[in-house]
Amino acid sequence: MSGSVCSSNSVIQARRMVDQLRVEAGMERFKISLAAAELVQYCQEHRRSDPLLTGIAASSNPFKDKKTCILL
Numbered sequence: 001m002s003g004s005v006c007s008s009n010s011v012i013q014a015r016r017m018v019d020q021l022r023v024e025a026g027m028e029r030f031k032i033s034l035a036a037a038e039l040v041q042y043c044q045e046h047r048r049s050d051p052l053l054t055g056i057a058a059s060s061n062p063f064k065d066k067k068t069c070i071l072l
Protein backbone atom coordinates (compact mmCIF):
# COMPACT_ATOMS: atom_id res chain seq x y z
CA MET A 1 0.00 0.00 0.00
CA SER A 2 2.65 2.51 1.01
CA GLY A 3 4.72 1.64 -2.10
CA SER A 4 1.89 2.65 -4.43
CA VAL A 5 1.29 5.86 -2.47
CA CYS A 6 4.97 6.70 -2.69
CA SER A 7 5.10 6.04 -6.44
CA SER A 8 1.89 8.02 -6.90
CA ASN A 9 3.46 11.01 -5.11
CA SER A 10 6.61 10.75 -7.23
CA VAL A 11 4.49 10.71 -10.41
CA ILE A 12 2.66 13.84 -9.24
CA GLN A 13 5.98 15.51 -8.44
CA ALA A 14 7.37 14.56 -11.84
CA ARG A 15 4.31 16.00 -13.59
CA ARG A 16 4.66 19.26 -11.66
CA MET A 17 8.32 19.40 -12.61
CA VAL A 18 7.51 18.82 -16.29
CA ASP A 19 4.82 21.52 -16.19
CA GLN A 20 7.28 23.97 -14.60
CA LEU A 21 9.95 23.16 -17.19
CA ARG A 22 7.44 23.74 -19.99
CA VAL A 23 6.57 27.15 -18.56
CA GLU A 24 10.25 28.07 -18.27
CA ALA A 25 11.02 26.82 -21.79
CA GLY A 26 8.27 29.05 -23.17
CA MET A 27 9.60 32.21 -21.53
CA GLU A 28 11.13 34.90 -23.71
CA ARG A 29 14.89 35.08 -23.21
CA PHE A 30 17.18 38.09 -23.45
CA LYS A 31 20.86 38.06 -24.31
CA ILE A 32 23.04 38.85 -21.31
CA SER A 33 25.06 41.40 -23.29
CA LEU A 34 21.90 43.39 -24.12
CA ALA A 35 20.55 43.20 -20.58
CA ALA A 36 23.91 44.31 -19.15
CA ALA A 37 24.13 47.21 -21.60
CA GLU A 38 20.62 48.36 -20.64
CA LEU A 39 21.50 48.10 -16.95
CA VAL A 40 24.65 50.19 -17.41
CA GLN A 41 22.69 52.79 -19.38
CA TYR A 42 19.99 52.97 -16.69
CA CYS A 43 22.59 53.40 -13.95
CA GLN A 44 24.33 56.17 -15.88
CA GLU A 45 21.05 58.00 -16.52
CA HIS A 46 20.05 57.88 -12.83
CA ARG A 47 23.45 58.38 -11.16
CA ARG A 48 22.66 61.94 -10.05
CA SER A 49 19.70 60.81 -7.97
CA ASP A 50 21.42 57.72 -6.53
CA PRO A 51 22.05 58.25 -2.80
CA LEU A 52 24.74 55.58 -2.80
CA LEU A 53 26.78 57.65 -5.26
CA THR A 54 25.91 61.19 -4.22
CA GLY A 55 25.35 60.71 -0.50
CA ILE A 56 22.50 61.98 1.62
CA ALA A 57 22.32 65.54 2.85
CA ALA A 58 22.56 65.73 6.64
CA SER A 59 19.37 67.80 6.80
CA SER A 60 17.29 65.17 5.01
CA ASN A 61 18.86 62.02 6.46
CA PRO A 62 16.13 60.20 8.42
CA PHE A 63 18.70 57.99 10.16
CA LYS A 64 20.84 60.78 11.57
CA ASP A 65 20.77 61.17 15.35
CA LYS A 66 18.68 64.22 16.13
CA LYS A 67 19.76 64.66 19.73
CA THR A 68 22.58 63.31 21.76
CA CYS A 69 21.92 61.64 25.06
CA ILE A 70 24.11 62.59 28.00
CA LEU A 71 23.78 60.72 31.27
CA LEU A 72 24.89 62.48 34.43
